[in-house]
Amino acid sequence: MIVETGATVLFEEATAVDERRVLVLAGDRERGYDALESILDAIPVPITETTLVGPEDRLRCEHLPQANASELLGTTRTAIALDAHEGLRPNALGKVVGAVDGGGLLVLLTPPLEEWPDRRGAFDRSLAVPPFSLDDVTGRFRTRLVETLRAHRGIGIVDLETERIVDDGLTEPAPKRVDGSDGTSFEAPPNARFPADTYEACLTGDQRDAVEAFESLLEGVDGREDSGGDAETEQRRAVVLEADRGRGKSSAAGLAAGAFAADGLDVLVTAPRSRNAAELFDRAGELLGTLGADATIDGRTIETSSGGRVRFLEPATAVERIESATGDDRGPADIVVVDEAAALPVSVLESLLAADRVAFATTIHGYEGAGRGFSVRFRDRLAESDHEVIDRTLVDPIRYAAGDPVEVWAFRALLLDARPPVSPLVADATPETVAYRSLEPDDLLADDRLLREAFGLLVLAHYRTEPNDLARLLDAPNLEARALVHDGHVVSVALLAREGNLPPETRAMMYEGGRIRGNMLPDVLTSQLRDEAAGESAGLRVVRIATHHAARSRGLGSHLLERVREAFTDGGLEAGDDGDGIDWLGTGFGATPGLLEFWRENGYRTVHVSTTRNDASGEYSALMLAPTGDAGRELHDRHADWFARRFPALCTDALSDLEPDVARAVLRSVDADAAPELGLSAHDWRVVAGAAYGPGLFDADPGPFRDLVVRYFVEDPDDADLTAREERLLVMRALQGRPWEAVADRLEYHSYGQCMRALGGAFCPLVDRYGSEAALEVRERFLEN
Numbered sequence: 128m129i130v131e132t133g134a135t136v137l138f139e140e141a142t143a144v145d146e147r148r149v150l151v152l153a154g155d156r157e158r159g160y161d162a163l164e165s166i167l168d169a170i171p172v173p174i175t176e177t178t179l180v181g182p183e184d185r186l187r188c189e190h191l192p193q194a195n196a197s198e199l200l201g202t203t204r205t206a207i208a209l210d211a212h213e214g215l216r217p218n219a220l221g222k223v224v225g226a227v228d229g230g231g232l233l234v235l236l237t238p239p240l241e242e243w244p245d246r247r248g249a250f251d252r253s254l255a256v257p258p259f260s261l262d263d264v265t266g267r268f269r270t271r272l273v274e275t276l277r278a279h280r281g282i283g284i285v286d287l288e289t290e291r292i293v294d295d296g297l298t299e300p301a302p303k304r305v306d307g308s309d310g311t312s313f314e315a316p317p318n319a320r321f322p323a324d325t326y327e328a329c330l331t332g333d334q335r336d337a338v339e340a341f342e343s344l345l346e347g348v349d350g351r352e353d354s355g356g357d358a359e360t361e362q363r364r365a366v367v368l369e370a371d372r373g374r375g376k377s378s379a380a381g382l383a384a385g386a387f388a389a390d391g392l393d394v395l396v397t398a399p400r401s402r403n404a405a406e407l408f409d410r411a412g413e414l415l416g417t418l419g420a421d422a423t424i425d426g427r428t429i430e431t432s433s434g435g436r437v438r439f440l441e442p443a444t445a446v447e448r449i450e451s452a453t454g455d456d457r458g459p460a461d462i463v464v465v466d467e468a469a470a471l472p473v474s475v476l477e478s479l480l481a482a483d484r485v486a487f488a489t490t491i492h493g494y495e496g497a498g499r500g501f502s503v504r505f506r507d508r509l510a511e512s513d514h515e516v517i518d519r520t521l522v523d524p525i526r527y528a529a530g531d532p533v534e535v536w537a538f539r540a541l542l543l544d545a546r547p548p549v550s551p552l553v554a555d556a557t558p559e560t561v562a563y564r565s566l567e568p569d570d571l572l573a574d575d576r577l578l579r580e581a582f583g584l585l586v587l588a589h590y591r592t593e594p595n596d597l598a599r600l601l602d603a604p605n606l607e608a609r610a611l612v613h614d615g616h617v618v619s620v621a622l623l624a625r626e627g628n629l630p631p632e633t634r635a636m637m638y639e640g641g642r643i644r645g646n647m648l649p650d651v652l653t654s655q656l657r658d659e660a661a662g663e664s665a666g667l668r669v670v671r672i673a674t675h676h677a678a679r680s681r682g683l684g685s686h687l688l689e690r691v692r693e694a695f696t697d698g699g700l701e702a703g704d705d706g707d708g709i710d711w712l713g714t715g716f717g718a719t720p721g722l723l724e725f726w727r728e729n730g731y732r733t734v735h736v737s738t739t740r741n742d743a744s745g746e747y748s749a750l751m752l753a754p755t756g757d758a759g760r761e762l763h764d765r766h767a768d769w770f771a772r773r774f775p776a777l778c779t780d781a782l783s784d785l786e787p788d789v790a791r792a793v794l795r796s797v798d799a800d801a802a803p804e805l806g807l808s809a810h811d812w813r814v815v816a817g818a819a820y821g822p823g824l825f826d827a828d829p830g831p832f833r834d835l836v837v838r839y840f841v842e843d844p845d846d847a848d849l850t851a852r853e854e855r856l857l858v859m860r861a862l863q864g865r866p867w868e869a870v871a872d873r874l875e876y877h878s879y880g881q882c883m884r885a886l887g888g889a890f891c892p893l894v895d896r897y898g899s900e901a902a903l904e905v906r907e908r909f910l911e912n
């Protein structure tokens with residue numbers, strides 16, 4: 128009874144001020160469910176607006192397991208209950224909190240709070256990376272979470288064991304407006320192209336500005352003149368809406384989509400799941416209703432009598448339709464709208480840029496959605512594209528009132544807004560001013576500023592840091608974090624994972640196709656590259672490294688890697704009880720020429736390139752090793768040899784679309800000792816020298832040319848006889864076998880013939896350097912003529 132009353136009062140306060148409240152039901156699980164059912168009966172929330180997130184479908188409302196919490200992204204629910212008894216995925220918590228409506232309640236079902244940190248759940252099992260066991264996983268993330276639940280406003284706590292309300296969660300706020308608006312009504316801007324109703328439907332000034340930004344997409348559509356009056360140059364355009372959750376960006380996109388459709392235009396909407404675009408379709412349908420447009424709504428397709436349409440397509444289908452559009456064909460739509468863009472892989476976003484007019488709506492701190500791919504990688508690609516980009520940021524909250532205490536709590540508990548130190552604090556950092564330090568989990572737990580700076584740096588610099596990573600940093604037994612600090616502020620940070628050192632049974636299991644947690648390098652080297660001994664030696668993988676953007680290119684990243692190497696190798700401070708240290712350092716990352724160069728400079732050498740692109744970054748991954756002991760040297764050497772040998776075959780197959788500059792940097796980062804012996808026969812040499820110096824043709828027998836190219840790049844990476852363009856030509860034509868026309872076009876040779884001659888010319892220095900007697904004879908013969 129006490130619990131229902133407490134919950135009702137808390138819910139009423141939430142409703143009165145359009146804020147959210149959290150209610151923690153701590154104690155026995157069955158009692159928790161009993162209490163939850165009576166609460167849901169007591170508060171006036173329809174079952175259709177309630178979701179249970181947990182392992183079992185126990186209530187009459189919608190049910191989702193934590194693993195599927197992404198379905199809630201971008202949706203709005205009045206009450207959500209999250210059952211954390213069998214474990215809590217931090218990512219799921221982030222997604223769930225973001226979907227609760229103003230005036231709504233999040234109910235957390237937890238074990239007794241004092242015991243919760245020590246309870247191991249399903250998520251903890253994912254942190255128990257071999258050779259570590261579940262007992263090695265700690266409960267610091269939950270310790271911190273419980274502290275924040277106790278400390279923050281707006282969070283009620285019920286002790287189910289004593290049936291006591293420990294904290295009523297009431298904040299007794301001053302009364303305020305509850306319709307989500309700031310009270311203003313919005314008028315259309317002068318010369319607006321959208322109907323005035325579109326603007327009048329907006330709830331904040333930010334949303335109005337966002338809708339206005341969409342008007343720019345009308346220019347040039349369907350023969351409409353650009354505002355500059357130049358209809359010939361059809362400027363491609365992109366609108367980007369950024370906001371924290373619940374600021375009304377999907378709704379702004381929906382209002383614009385409705386206005387486009389009323390005007391007879393075809394709008395294609397895509398998002399990770401059709402459900403994520405629910406608000407967008409609701410607003411579009413409502414606006415068409417207000418406008419009195421004759422519209423039919425059928426699921427995720429709205430059609431208007433003026434020939435307009437708003438329809439949803441899955442991202443893959445949308446990409447396929449957009450990319451297959453050719454020439455004058457405008458493609459599958461006049462305008463493409465991408466909702467929850469941050470939750471889509473960068474490669475998909477990039478493909479969507481094939482559309483002339485495209486809008487992206489994305490969250491800023493909501494990296495609970497998918498990581499920071501949008502800001503970290505995609506922003507650069509967008510800037511390089513020929514789209515004129517219009518940015519709008521929506522600040523004022525709509526889903527819930529400004530100052531909502533649950534948003535404040537979620538940001539803190541999951542570090543959604545963690546940032547690196549402000550630039551002036553680290554602007555003067557150099558390798559001479561910084562100190563190397565270990566970021567021990569207990570230190571991070573005790574020092575929130577240190578934790579925020581380190582985690583904030585990782586989030587900002589990487590496309591895939593999420594709340595689960597915060598828990599990993601605090602609790603995973605295989606992870607270590609090290610940093611360089613300047614005046615106590617984190618300026619460079621590295622996340623390190625212990626890998627390898629695996630017992631024979633585990634290695635055999637991997638070799639026979641079994642899966643293993645963590646251990647990325649041994650796993651790939653064993654399962655894909657068929658080396659059963661790969662997991663034997665002990666290594667340390669640099670999972671992530673980042674330097675503050677205000678202090679890059681001063682040698683700090685390299686300094687941190689050097690300090691890590693010293694500490695973890697023979698005789699180093701962190702070399703372990705036996706003082707023997709690790710056998711190798713390693714890394715794996717989305718390969719770009721700059722990063723490959725960074726790692727090469729630091730002594731790491733490539734041993735593998737993935738055969739598929741990384742979903743989130745759209746890049747191929749490079750795996751690199753830096754041996755620190757004999758066992759590591761052996762592991763490296765055999766893999767470097769195998770890699771150099773297989774690379775040409777990969778280039779005509781899985782890596783046929785690898786960027787030529789990445790291929791150049793990959794080969795240059797292979798250890799020179801792995802340069803393949805040239806087994807060219809006298810005849811092979813006559814073919815190669817004949818193409819370089821005489822009338823011979825590469826096409827007649829490409830094999831010997833390929834070996835030569837690999838040798839050229841690997842053997843002496845710092846000594847280039849060829850220009851960058853010639854090297855790209857070697858990669859694209861000789862290694863990847865791309866068609867002559869495509870190569871000539873991409874490298875801007877005037878003709879196919881000129882491109883063929885250039886390839887022959889590019890082999891001259893290679894014949895000069897490596898050619899056998901037979902090759903040199905051919906050369907002399909043609910040079911004399």
Ligand SMILES: CC(=O)SCCNC(=O)CCNC(=O)[C@H](O)C(C)(C)COP(=O)(O)OP(=O)(O)OC[C@H]1O[C@@H](n2cnc3c(N)ncnc32)[C@H](O)[C@@H]1OP(=O)(O)O
Nearest residue numbers: 588670671672673674679680681682683684685716721725
């Ligand atoms: C496993 C992984 O984590 S891989 C991902 C690495 N991290 C990131 O990409 C996050 C963003 N980037 C960064 O934080 C930094 O640029 C780091 C960590 C890569 C390098 O840190 P820094 O302190 O700048 O390193 P340092 O000064 O020792 O070396 C810089 C050199 O690396 C190379 N380099 C590093 N990154 C790049 C890049 N993106 N593009 C081009 N060159 C690069 C360059 O040669 C550069 O020298 P230059 O600026 O004189 O041309």
Ligand SMILES: Nc1ncnc2c1ncn2[C@@H]1O[C@H](COP(=O)(O)OP(=O)(O)OP(=O)(O)O)[C@@H](O)[C@H]1O
Nearest residue numbers: 201203328329330372373374375376377378406526
């Ligand atoms: N103009 C509007 N008219 C009516 N309701 C609106 C309007 N704008 C926003 N809302 C309501 O406010 C809430 C948040 O809006 P919306 O989903 O568009 O925001 P968002 O920034 O896209 O949020 P998320 O990041 O969670 O996807 C929704 O419940 C939506 O129905």
